[in-house]
Amino acid sequence: MDSSRGRPSRRSALLGAVGLAGVGSAAAACADSSGSSGSAGGSTVASQVVAFHGAHQAGIATDAQDRLAFASFDMAPATKVADLRALMTTWAAAAARMTAGRAIADDESRPQSPPEDTGEAVGLAAGHLTITVGFGPTLFDQRFGLAGRRPAALVDLPAMPGDNLEASRSGGDLCVQACADDPQVAFHAVRNLRRLAQGSAVLRWLELGFGRTSTTSQTQATPRNLMGFKDGTNNIKSQDTATLAQHVWVGSETDQTWMRGGSYLVARRIRMLLESWDRDYLADQQNVFGRAKDTGAPLGTRTEFATVPLTAKDAHGELVIGADAHIRLAAPATNGGVRILRRGYSYTDGVDPETGELDAGLFFLCFQRDPRTGFIPVQRRLAAHDALNEYIEHTGSAVFAVPPGLRGDGDYWGSALLA
Amino acid sequence: MDSSRGRPSRRSALLGAVGLAGVGSAAAACADSSGSSGSAGGSTVASQVVAFHGAHQAGIATDAQDRLAFASFDMAPATKVADLRALMTTWAAAAARMTAGRAIADDESRPQSPPEDTGEAVGLAAGHLTITVGFGPTLFDQRFGLAGRRPAALVDLPAMPGDNLEASRSGGDLCVQACADDPQVAFHAVRNLRRLAQGSAVLRWLELGFGRTSTTSQTQATPRNLMGFKDGTNNIKSQDTATLAQHVWVGSETDQTWMRGGSYLVARRIRMLLESWDRDYLADQQNVFGRAKDTGAPLGTRTEFATVPLTAKDAHGELVIGADAHIRLAAPATNGGVRILRRGYSYTDGVDPETGELDAGLFFLCFQRDPRTGFIPVQRRLAAHDALNEYIEHTGSAVFAVPPGLRGDGDYWGSALLA
Numbered sequence: 001m002d003s004s005r006g007r008p009s010r011r012s013a014l015l016g017a018v019g020l021a022g023v024g025s026a027a028a029a030c031a032d033s034s035g036s037s038g039s040a041g042g043s044t045v046a047s048q049v050v051a052f053h054g055a056h057q058a059g060i061a062t063d064a065q066d067r068l069a070f071a072s073f074d075m076a077p078a079t080k081v082a083d084l085r086a087l088m089t090t091w092a093a094a095a096a097r098m099t100a101g102r103a104i105a106d107d108e109s110r111p112q113s114p115p116e117d118t119g120e121a122v123g124l125a126a127g128h129l130t131i132t133v134g135f136g137p138t139l140f141d142q143r144f145g146l147a148g149r150r151p152a153a154l155v156d157l158p159a160m161p162g163d164n165l166e167a168s169r170s171g172g173d174l175c176v177q178a179c180a181d182d183p184q185v186a187f188h189a190v191r192n193l194r195r196l197a198q199g200s201a202v203l204r205w206l207e208l209g210f211g212r213t214s215t216t217s218q219t220q221a222t223p224r225n226l227m228g229f230k231d232g233t234n235n236i237k238s239q240d241t242a243t244l245a246q247h248v249w250v251g252s253e254t255d256q257t258w259m260r261g262g263s264y265l266v267a268r269r270i271r272m273l274l275e276s277w278d279r280d281y282l283a284d285q286q287n288v289f290g291r292a293k294d295t296g297a298p299l300g301t302r303t304e305f306a307t308v309p310l311t312a313k314d315a316h317g318e319l320v321i322g323a324d325a326h327i328r329l330a331a332p333a334t335n336g337g338v339r340i341l342r343r344g345y346s347y348t349d350g351v352d353p354e355t356g357e358l359d360a361g362l363f364f365l366c367f368q369r370d371p372r373t374g375f376i377p378v379q380r381r382l383a384a385h386d387a388l389n390e391y392i393e394h395t396g397s398a399v400f401a402v403p404p405g406l407r408g409d410g411d412y413w414g415s416a417l418l419a
Numbered sequence: 420m421d422s423s424r425g426r427p428s429r430r431s432a433l434l435g436a437v438g439l440a441g442v443g444s445a446a447a448a449c450a451d452s453s454g455s456s457g458s459a460g461g462s463t464v465a466s467q468v469v470a471f472h473g474a475h476q477a478g479i480a481t482d483a484q485d486r487l488a489f490a491s492f493d494m495a496p497a498t499k500v501a502d503l504r505a506l507m508t509t510w511a512a513a514a515a516r517m518t519a520g521r522a523i524a525d526d527e528s529r530p531q532s533p534p535e536d537t538g539e540a541v542g543l544a545a546g547h548l549t550i551t552v553g554f555g556p557t558l559f560d561q562r563f564g565l566a567g568r569r570p571a572a573l574v575d576l577p578a579m580p581g582d583n584l585e586a587s588r589s590g591g592d593l594c595v596q597a598c599a600d601d602p603q604v605a606f607h608a609v610r611n612l613r614r615l616a617q618g619s620a621v622l623r624w625l626e627l628g629f630g631r632t633s634t635t636s637q638t639q640a641t642p643r644n645l646m647g648f649k650d651g652t653n654n655i656k657s658q659d660t661a662t663l664a665q666h667v668w669v670g671s672e673t674d675q676t677w678m679r680g681g682s683y684l685v686a687r688r689i690r691m692l693l694e695s696w697d698r699d700y701l702a703d704q705q706n707v708f709g710r711a712k713d714t715g716a717p718l719g720t721r722t723e724f725a726t727v728p729l730t731a732k733d734a735h736g737e738l739v740i741g742a743d744a745h746i747r748l749a750a751p752a753t754n755g756g757v758r759i760l761r762r763g764y765s766y767t768d769g770v771d772p773e774t775g776e777l778d779a780g781l782f783f784l785c786f787q788r789d790p791r792t793g794f795i796p797v798q799r800r801l802a803a804h805d806a807l808n809e810y811i812e813h814t815g816s817a818v819f820a821v822p823p824g825l826r827g828d829g830d831y832w833g834s835a836l837l838a
Contacts, residue, residue, distance in 0.1 A: 069767075108713055111702035118697055119647020119712055120765075123640055168772060183602075183629040184643075187767055191645075191777070195697055206769045206777070210602040221542055224603075226610075228538020278537055278614055283530035293538055294527055346539075348488075348606055349769070350625045353587060358610070358625070 048181075049126045052099040054405040055261050056249060057413075059130030060341065060367050061238045065179040068209035068345040069186040070267065070363065071194065072136075072172030072398060073201040081144040081418060083200045088412040090196050091133065091176075096409065098189050101126030104196075118195065121188035127181035131189055133413040134175045134265050134400025149417055151256040153264055153370040154401045160383040162394065169269050169396030172204045177265070177365065179343075183208065205396070207269065209345025209363045222296060222304065225362055226272055226346050227391070229289050230296035233304055234331075236341045247339040247374070248367050250404075258416035261404030263367040266375040269347070269396030272361035277391045288387040290327030298327060310334065324387040330378060340374045341367040361392065371399060467600075468545045471518040473824040474680050475668060476832075478549030479760065479786050480657045484598040487628035487764040488605040489686065489782065490613065491555075491591030491817060492620040500563040500837060502619045507831040509615050510552065510595075515828065517608050520545030523615075537614065540607035546600035550608055552832040553594040553684050553819025568836055570675040572683055572789040573820045579802040581813065588688050588815030591623045596684070596784065598762075602627065624815070626688065628764025628782045641715060641723065644781055645691055645765050646810070648708050649715035652723055653750075655760045666758040666793070667786050669823075677835035680823030682786045685794040688766070688815030691780035696810045707806040709746030717746060729753065743806040749797060759793045760786040780811065790818060 050058045075084060094104040098121075105116035140150035178189040187208070194203050211223060225231040236243050245251070250259045277285070286293055296304035300312045300320035308327055312320040321328050332339050348360040368374030383389065403414045412418075469477045494503060513523040517540075524535035559569035597608040606627070613622050630642060644650040655662050664670070669678045696704070705712055715723035719731045719739035727746055731739040740747050751758050767779040787793030802808065822833045831837075 107701055111705070112700055114698050115647070115701045115704070115712070117647075118645075118693075120643045120645050122643065122647065122713065168770075184765065187645075187765075187779075191693070194777075202775060203770055203777070206767070208767055208769075224539045224541065226537075226539050226606075228534070228536075228541065274537075274610070279533050281531055282526055282534045285534070286530070293534070294541065346603065346606075348625070348627055350627075351587075351622055356621060358613075358622070360606075 048128050049100055050128050050130050052096050052131075052406070053408050053411070056263070056405045057130075057132045057402060058099070058405070059132035059177055059179050060248065060263055060343075060402070061236075061244055062128075062130050062179070063238050064211055064343055065128045065130070065186075066181050066211050067179065067183040067186045068211065068363065069178045069183070069190040069206070070209065070365070071176045071178075071190045071206045072204040073174040073176070073194070073197060074204050075139070075143065075173045075201050076199060079143070079200050081146065084139075084144055085412070085418045087197055087200045088133075088414055088418065091193050092406055092412040093409075094192060094196055095131040095189070096406075098192065099126065099129045099131055101129075104192055118188065118192055121185050124182060124185055127185040129178065129180040129185050129189060131193070132177040132179075132265075132402060134177075134402040135414060135417075136172045136174065136398065136400050138171065139173045146417070149256055149258065151254060151259050151401055153250075153254070153259075153372060154399065155372060155376070157266065157371070157397055157399050158376065158380075160379055160394065162383050162389055163397070164393050164395055165397050166395055169205050169207075171398050172400075174201060175265065175267070175398065175400045183210070207347055207363050207396075209347050211345045225344070226274065226348075226360055227277055227285070227289075229285075229291060229293055230304060231344060231362075232342060233291075233296055236339060243339065244341070247369055248341045250369055253370075256417075258414065259401060259403060263341075263369065263402045264371050264374070265400045265402050266364075266366050266368070266371055267396070267398045267400075268364040268379075268394050270362045270364050271359060271393045271395050273357070273391050273393065274360060275357050280391075287322055288326060288391070290321040290325030299325075308333070322387065324385050326382070326386050326388045329382050329386050335378050335381070338374060338378060340378065343367065367402070467547050468519055469547050469549050471515050471550075471825070472827050472830070475682070475824045476549075476551045476821060477518070477824070478551035478596055478598050479667065479682055479762075479821070480655075480663055481547075481549050481598070482657050483630055483762055484547045484549070484605075485600050485630050486598065486602040486605045487626075487630065487782065488597045488602070488609040489626045489628065489784070490595045490597075490609045491623040491625075492593040492595070492613075492616060493623050494558070494562065494592045494620050495618060498562070498619050500565070503558075503563055504831070504837045506616055506619045507552075507833055507837065510612055511825055511831040512828075513611060513615055514550040514608070517611065518545065518548045518550055520548075523611055537607065537611055540604050543601060543604055546604040548597065548599040548604050548608060550612070551596040551598075551684075551821060553596075553821040554833060554836075555591045555593065555817065555819050557590065558592045565836070568675055568677065570673060570678050570820055572669075572673070572678075572791060573818065574791060574795070576685065576790070576816055576818050577795065577799075579798055579813065581802050581808055582816070583812050583814055584816050585814055588624050588626075590817050591819075593620060594684065594686070594817065594819045602629070626766055626782050626815075628766045630764045644763070645693060645767075645779055646696055646704070646708075647712055648704075648710060649723060650763060650781075651761060652710075652715055655758060662758065663760070666788055667760045669788055672789075675836075677833065678820060678822060682760075682788065682821045683790050683793070684819045684821050685783075685785050685787070685790055686815070686817045686819075687783040687798075687813050689781045689783050690778060690812045690814050692776070692810050692812065693779060694776050699810075706741055707745060707810070709740040709744030718744075727752070741806065743804050745801070745805050745807045748801050748805050754797050754800070757793060757797060759797065762786065786821070 097104050103117040107115035137154055137156055140146045178186040180186040222230040222233050248263050250262045298308040300309045314320050343365040345363045347363045352359045516523050522536040526534040556573055556575055559565045597605040599605040641649040641652050667682050669681045717727040719728045733739050762784040764782045766782045771778045
């Protein structure tokens with residue numbers, strides 16, 4: 001997915017030394033124990049850049065980075081479609097620079113102005129930064145003359161049993177998903193796009209997440225969620241282009257051609273009731289998911305990636321993987337073959353002031369070709385029957401149409417919609 | 420500071436394979452591109468362990484890890500000093516295991532019980548985890564019979580100009596500072612200590628932070644705060660044992676011998692008014708700090724680590740580093756030689772619901788031999804005069820007596836106080 005190569009640091013870029021001194025070998029990338037190459041002028045850091053332009057937006061099929069900053073915005077009052085177009089153009093130029101590991105402007109030469117770039121990522125590597133933008137259903141109301149361009153697939157998500165949604169954590173006209181290896185790089189991206197939006201859009205909500213933790217474990221093992229279980233075992237892999245084409249990318253079926261090559265993003269903030277979960281027996285926890293906690297193996301099997309034995313029964317004639325087990329209800333095999341691309345991150349937002357319990361859980365992101373056949377029926381089934389429901393609560397929800405990738409410099413998100 | 424060596428993963432530890440299959444070479448630590456060693460039984464990940472036992476607690480002079488989870492606890496109603504002693508003993512045993520990269524218990528053999536370890540760090544490396552515990556002033560009230568043992572240095576922090584403290588982000592009987600390379604490892608530590616405290620202590624507040632970001636930058640360059648400036652240039656280094664002995668570790672001067680070898684921790688949640696800051700001119704931003712934003716060099720110098728030219732004047736006879744510049748007011752040279760060991764982390768807590776502005780800034784931690792000669796006079800001076808005050812607001816505050824290190828298995832925090 002990613003093109004890995006040596007890049008100058010953001011600092012070098014800021015100083016105009018772009019491309020002169022990249023160091024790309026794995027050996028250089030691992031030379032952190034020397035600790036001596038950081039401060040001299042023109043220093044370089046080995047880093048990885050994900051291509052910003054392409055048929056699809058990066059940050060969807062891209063191998064999941066460790067850290068997330070996800071922001072929802074509303075267009076400011078009295079803005080018009082020209083403001084939206086200008087914002088997308090401005091954001092695209094800034095995103096192209098930031099994802100390449102560069103500051104959004106050369107500020108050193110203008111001391112008597114506010115810096116255009118806020119600066120906290122100067123000196124840091126690109127860190128696989130991806131910036132993915134989507135359009136919420138409300139963008140297609142009467143304000144921008146886009147009502148006739150709303151894709152049929154961009155439905156308002158129906159209420160689900162057990163939802164306990166907060167308006168301040170839900171919805172939005174626009175979303176920005178910034179993923180990177182480094183939380184400061186991801187936060188910097190969202191913060192600077194927000195600054196560029198001043199006067200045209202306002203921040204509605206923001207969630208930070210942490211994920212694979214692969215920089216520490218040095219493996220690509222399936223990450224664990226905050227319930228301690230492996231999460232994402234059977235997710236769609238970035239190299240599985242046929243499955244992506246079938247289940248994730250919008251194709252010729254769309255009623256809105258500007259969405260071809262795009263996808264639909266559903267975001268759910270799923271709070272885990274960790275105090276209750278932690279009191280449950282290990283055997284019960286395993287029955288809730290249908291997997292062994294330590295190995296991640298489906299119950300009745302020995303390895304994480306074994307086929308889920310949905311029909312197997314034990315000596316008492318009982319299903320080994322219970323009728324209400326999460327793994328059964330979420331399996332494509334029991335959902336008419338539907339698959340969605342999950343991209344979840346753990347979140348921790350401190351202590352709930354009302355209960356004293358932890359406000360932590362899963363910030364669930366998923367991409368699909370059509371939410372009407374993807375997230376919605378799967379979640380309706382889960383919400384009705386999943387044994388996991390006793391331990392979770394959906395507190396935020398949003399859906400966005402994610403337009404296709406940008407073709408090159410000058411292109412912008414939704415150009416086929418807004419031009 | 421740290422002993423770096425190969426360690427089995429937490430999973431191996433859980434399965435009882437401790438110490439059999441460590442892989443310690445730097446080459447192994449860097450072999451993440453192979454991506455194939457993660458899931459087989461008995462797999463190992465190269466990882467780094469910070470020694471848990473020692474004369475001083477780890478997590479003070481230890482080189483700052485990238486991620487922080489900081490929790491404040493209050494003892495539960497009606498608990499007695501025996502409960503406090505039991506809690507410290509339980510916590511010490513769990514911390515010794517977790518900092519070594521192990522789960523706190525072998526749960527696999529007891530499926531009909533709630534797991535003792537919550538499991539989300541299984542398979543992850545130790546990640547330089549340190550767990551540092553402190554005692555707040557309120558622990559020395561009438562509840563535990565410790566009023567006569569309160570060190571004189573453990574003063575209540577005085578109110579400062581510009582404080583806007585929230586009770587729900589301030590104070591506490593106990594604190595746990597967990598630092599690690601990985602946020603999931605740090606969070607896991609706090610969460611599991613909290614579980615072990617059920618019935619004896621309740622979580623009061625929790626803050627997550629991100630810091631050096633050195634795993635990405637592959638350098639030990641000075642990190643930047645969210646204002647975009649390098650932060651920590653002249654901090655005390657872990658190898659500077661003479662300075663640590665003079666300014667950080669409690670010595671024979673203490674009125675409470677149980678604190679010898681300990682330190683005092685001040686925690687301040689410093690919100691940055693980033694929207695205002697971002698509108699300021701670059702030249703003004705640089706004058707506020709007294710440093711160049713890009714290089715970190717003190718104004719009037721060319722390199723980050725140059726001596727701060729406190730008396731230099733420009734062609735107009737004006738001080739190059741202004742009278743109200745942060746770097747001047749915080750400098751040891753203008754504070755009677757006082758030095759404090761800073762250990763700050765950036766935080767981001769979403770959007771302020773009242774203003775729509777970002778709730779983000781610096782979670783400032785500092786360690787010192789005596790707050791009465793360390794943080795308090797320095798902060799009083801800063802609060803009165805610092806040009807930075809226009810852009811920051813202190814929203815949380817706490818102080819803790821941090822007892823000395825644990826001598827070995829069976830020892831616990833404050834054993835000389837509580838035994």
